[in-house]
Structure formats: C-alpha cells, structure tokens
Amino acid sequence: MAAGLLTAGLTAAPPAFADGPGSGTPWVVSLGDSYISGEAGRWAGNSNDGESLVDALGPTAYYDNAAHTAEQITRCHRSRSAEVHIGGGVNGMNLACSGATTGTHTDSSGNFKPGIDFYSSGGNQGQALMLQNFAASHNVRMVVVSIGGNDFSFGPIVQKCVTDFLTSPSWLPNYCNDDSAVTSNFTSANVAAQRAKIAQAFRNVAQAMANAGYSPSSYTIVAQDYPSPIPASSGFRYSQSGYTRQSTGGCGFWNADANYANSTALTVIDQAVAGAASDSGLSNLVTLRLASAFNSRRLCENTVGLVEEKGLSSWRSPGAVDRTEWINQIRTVTTIGSNYYIQESIHPNYWGQLALRNCLRQAYNSGSPRGGACTRTGTGTNANGEPLMTLN
Numbered sequence: 001m002a003a004g005l006l007t008a009g010l011t012a013a014p015p016a017f018a019d020g021p022g023s024g025t026p027w028v029v030s031l032g033d034s035y036i037s038g039e040a041g042r043w044a045g046n047s048n049d050g051e052s053l054v055d056a057l058g059p060t061a062y063y064d065n066a067a068h069t070a071e072q073i074t075r076c077h078r079s080r081s082a083e084v085h086i087g088g089g090v091n092g093m094n095l096a097c098s099g100a101t102t103g104t105h106t107d108s109s110g111n112f113k114p115g116i117d118f119y120s121s122g123g124n125q126g127q128a129l130m131l132q133n134f135a136a137s138h139n140v141r142m143v144v145v146s147i148g149g150n151d152f153s154f155g156p157i158v159q160k161c162v163t164d165f166l167t168s169p170s171w172l173p174n175y176c177n178d179d180s181a182v183t184s185n186f187t188s189a190n191v192a193a194q195r196a197k198i199a200q201a202f203r204n205v206a207q208a209m210a211n212a213g214y215s216p217s218s219y220t221i222v223a224q225d226y227p228s229p230i231p232a233s234s235g236f237r238y239s240q241s242g243y244t245r246q247s248t249g250g251c252g253f254w255n256a257d258a259n260y261a262n263s264t265a266l267t268v269i270d271q272a273v274a275g276a277a278s279d280s281g282l283s284n285l286v287t288l289r290l291a292s293a294f295n296s297r298r299l300c301e302n303t304v305g306l307v308e309e310k311g312l313s314s315w316r317s318p319g320a321v322d323r324t325e326w327i328n329q330i331r332t333v334t335t336i337g338s339n340y341y342i343q344e345s346i347h348p349n350y351w352g353q354l355a356l357r358n359c360l361r362q363a364y365n366s367g368s369p370r371g372g373a374c375t376r377t378g379t380g381t382n383a384n385g386e387p388l389m390t391l392n
Contacts, residue, residue, distance in 0.1 A: 024139040027091045028364060030084035031116055031127045031205065034098035035226055036146035036356075038062070038079030040347035043340075044315035045324030046250065046299075047307040051339055053314045054307060054324075056350040057081060059339065064094065073097055075111045075343065083356035084144065086364055087384065093138070095130045098343055101150045102197040116147055116201035118208075128204040135212035142369050143205055144222040144288070144360060148198045148273050152185050157265065158346055162330055165252040170241045177260035186268050198276035206282050216284040220369035222360075223277040225270040227290040229327045229346045230299050232262050237302035250329025250345075251300035266291065286371030288363050293374050293389070294352060299327035315350070321387055322379045326352035354386040362391035 030036050042061035047053040057080055063070055064078040071078070076097035084092035097114055099107055104119035104126045106112055112124050119126030125133075131143065161176035168174035176182050184190065205221055233255030238245040246252030253261065270291055277287050296303040307315065310323040330345040348356060359374035370391075378388040 025089070025091055026141040026367060027093055027138045028084055028086060028142045028144065028360070029093045029131055029134065029140055030082065030096050030144050030146075031131060032096045032146035032224075033100040033148075033150055034077065034096075034343070034347055035149060036083060036144065036224060037077055037094060037096035037098050037100075038082030038353055039077045039098045040328035040344040040349045041077075041079030041081035041353040042350065043328055043344070044350035045307050045320060045326075046329045046349075048248065049306075049308045053312075054349075055339075056315055073112055073114070075099065075109075075341075077341075077343070079353065081350050081353040081357075083353055083360045086357060086361040088361065090141075090364065091138075093134060095127050095134070096146065097127070099150060099155075100127070100147065102147055102194075102201045116145065116204050118204065128201075128208040131205065132208035132211045135209055135214065140209070140212075140214070140219055141367060142220050142222060142364055143209070144224055144363070145202065145205060146224040146226070147201050148194060148276070149226055149269060151194045151197055152190075152265075152269050152272070154269075155343075157182050157185065158330065161254075161257045161261070162246065162252040162332070164257070165240075165254055166243065166246060173240075173254050173256070175254055175260075176257050177264070182265075186264060191268060191272055195272040195276045195279065198273060199279040202277060202280040202282060202285060206280075206284075216282070219284065221282060221285040222288050222363055222369060222371065223273060223285055224288040225273040225290055226266060227293045227348070227352075228262055228266055228295065228298060229348075230258055230261060231301045233259050235298070235301050235303075237300055237305065245300065246330070248306075249300040250331060252330060286363075286369060288359065288371055288391075289373040290356070290359070291373075293355060293359065293376065294326050294348070295376065297322075297326040297351070297355075297376065297387075299325050299329065299346065301325070319379075321351050321381055324351070325349070326355060326387070351387060354381075354384075355389050358382065358384070358386040358389040359391055362389070 042057045043054045044056035062077045078094040099113045104115040114127045117126035118129045164174040164176045238249045328349045372391040377390040
C-alpha cells in the first residue's frame, strides 16, 4: 500500500450543492476495477488479420481528460464505451481504474491504482474520496461498484493458467487448478478476508456519500459482480491439443482449468461479492448479477468466432455483434509493436461494454434503481447500438 491518508471519517459539514440530491441533472458514478472502467472497450471482437478490423474507438479510446487528449490516471483505461454512460438525460462519471483493489496501491510498473478508500497524498486520491468530492456538487442518484476480482488475484491466476497451458503437452498437462498460487486465493480464510474488504469498500462508498451530504434514501449503491469470460470445456471451438487454443484463439486454458475457472474461481468471487453486499448492512444497496451475461458470446466459444472466421470484413459488418466475441483475447508479449495492451486481456470488449451499459440502464430504472440478473436476449442491437439484454 502506498503511503498516505486512509481516513474514512472525514465528516465536514454538508456542502451547499450546486446540483444537489434531488435537483439538477442526475448522475450515475462508477467505481472499481477494470471490469467497470471500460478496459478493452476499444476493440469490437477479435481478429488475427489486423487491428483495423476490430478497432471501434481508435487510439483515443481511453483518453478521459476534458480535452480527450490523455488519461487522467495512467493505465486506468476508462473507455468511452464504458457502461456508466447510460444516456437518456442521465450523465455518467467514470472514477474506476483498471487494476484497482479495495485498497489504494501502486502497481509493479509504478502506476497509481486508487482503491475504494479515502487515500489522499501528493494530489492522488482514493476512489471514495473522489466520489465524495464529485457528489458534493452533482446530483448523484446511483453509484455502481465492481470490486474484488483483483483482491482475489484474477490477473495472476489467468497468467498462471495460460503459462501452464503453453509450457506443457496435452499428453501431460500441467494444470493451474491444483497450483498453490491459484488455490490459495480460494481457501476459506482468504475468502473471508477478501469478503470483509469488499464489504468495507461498500461502506466507504456510503460514508463518502454521507460526507457529501446525502441521506441513504436519496441514492442507490449497485454492487456488480463478474461475468464468465470463457466457456466450460464443452463450449470451446478449438481443441486443447496443440497450441491453437492460444495461438489462434487467445484462450489458452486446459479444459480442466476452464471448468475450474467457471465452477470454482468465478463462483467463489461472485459469492464473495454477494456476501459482502449483505455484510455491509446498507439498506440502499442492490446487486447486479452478471455471471451469465455473456453466455454464447464468450472468448473462444463455439457459438461465435474471429471476424475472419465468420467471413466478416470488419466489426462494422451486419451481424458482427452476434457472430463475434464480446471478450478480448488473452495476449502475451505478442502485443509488442501493436496497439494492444496485455492488460486488455480477457475483459469485455466494445460489444461487451455496451451490453453491460444496457444492463446498467435497466438497473437505473428511470431513477428508481433495482437489482437483478442480466442476461443476453435475442439478436441484433437496440436503438443505442447495444446488444439486447434483459434484467430479471
């Protein structure tokens, strides 16, 4: 943890609102990690035949400063396709950051990663403090939070699984699901510890809003969990024999590890988020459940394909939204010399982000936020160009 102030009890007198609770243009604010910041939102589907075939937003995709010339925080990757921008007379503010955990830290590359806390040092702030300052002068009606995946070491787990796939043969596979670096994240003790951190993160959101002068009844917190990014073993379109699953598909998991990722890792993480939401004790918190949101559109699933595999000229081709993947390929050092980032790996791409946006708009529910499970329904897009989704 980087040094700084983690004081959650900043209780100054409620401010005078320029736009206060219940007045002025309503805002939705997103907090958390890469699964809500918009990571990978530049790319619409996957292709091995050139970036231009899937480049939906171009090189400014993650530029979130006022002039759209740079990132406010390096590598937060707050994309223009991020789900928080639901429109319809509602403004969106994206305070999330790729790589964020519940607590503020600096990553191995020296990049600042604000947590869901009140960190303040050298001009850097935690996301709870950012929210407090923003909400003090804006009419925030809903705060949606995606947090916990990085606390469970999601990125290193994926890296370990892909490394094991690439460095062992199909006749003697080395699985990640029995590696202590993976399984240690899902012991009962660690699950309890991370669940407690996530619950405190939700309480920090509530404290930030209280510090900004809001009553619990004037806004809603939406606790968002994680979608399944890869299918179970029976759903892959590439065999696990040879290395095609990674070299072509960018989904280098052994069948057994893919099953483990869905039945154990994802399930435990999503249950921890749900449990933390309950543990928080917050009366104005609802949950947005996304585990099945991308089913049949996942990375390497046999119901979709690369742009070129489907005979499409680009992501703009009619029907591309239903025939290509909504999850970005897992990339390695092959990103060198390209515009791809390794950190974009296995995140919802442009189509996935817009699908989540559709879910979130339904959760906003015209200003009366509600929770539920979001799933894909039908084919094509709505009037906003988003995949068809239903919140039940």
